[in-house]
Amino acid sequence: MKKVLSGIAVVAALCFAGSVVRAQDAANGEKTYKAKCAGCHGANAEGKPAMKAPAVKGKTAEEIQKQISTSPKHAGFKSLSADEVKEIAAYLATLK
Numbered sequence: 001m002k003k004v005l006s007g008i009a010v011v012a013a014l015c016f017a018g019s020v021v022r023a024q025d026a027a028n029g030e031k032t033y034k035a036k037c038a039g040c041h042g043a044n045a046e047g048k049p050a051m052k053a054p055a056v057k058g059k060t061a062e063e064i065q066k067q068i069s070t071s072p073k074h075a076g077f078k079s080l081s082a083d084e085v086k087e088i089a090a091y092l093a094t095l096k
Contacts, residue, residue: 029091061089
C-alpha cells in the first residue's frame with residue numbers, strides 16, 4: 001500500500017511540475033509574441049485583415065509552431081530559437 005501511495009505522490013508531483021513549466025513557457029511566449037508578432041497579428045492574436053495577417057487565436061501549439069517554422073512570410077524570424085517558437089506557440093494556445 002505504501003508503494004502505491006508513493007507512486008501516486010510521484011505522479012502528482014510530475015503533473016504539477018509539468019503545469020508550472022507550461023505556464024512559464026506561456027509567460028515567456030507572451031513577451032516574445034508582443035515584441036515580435038503582435039505588430040502583424042494583433043495584440044490579442046485576432047489578426048489584421050488589412051495586412052493579410054491571419055488570426056492565430058484558437059490554433060493549437062502544433063499548428064502555430066509549424067506555421068512559424070515553414071511559412072515564407074516568417075523568414076525574417078528565423079533568428080527565433082526553437083524554444084522561443086515553442087513558447088510563443090504555448091502562449092497562443094492559451095488564447096481562446
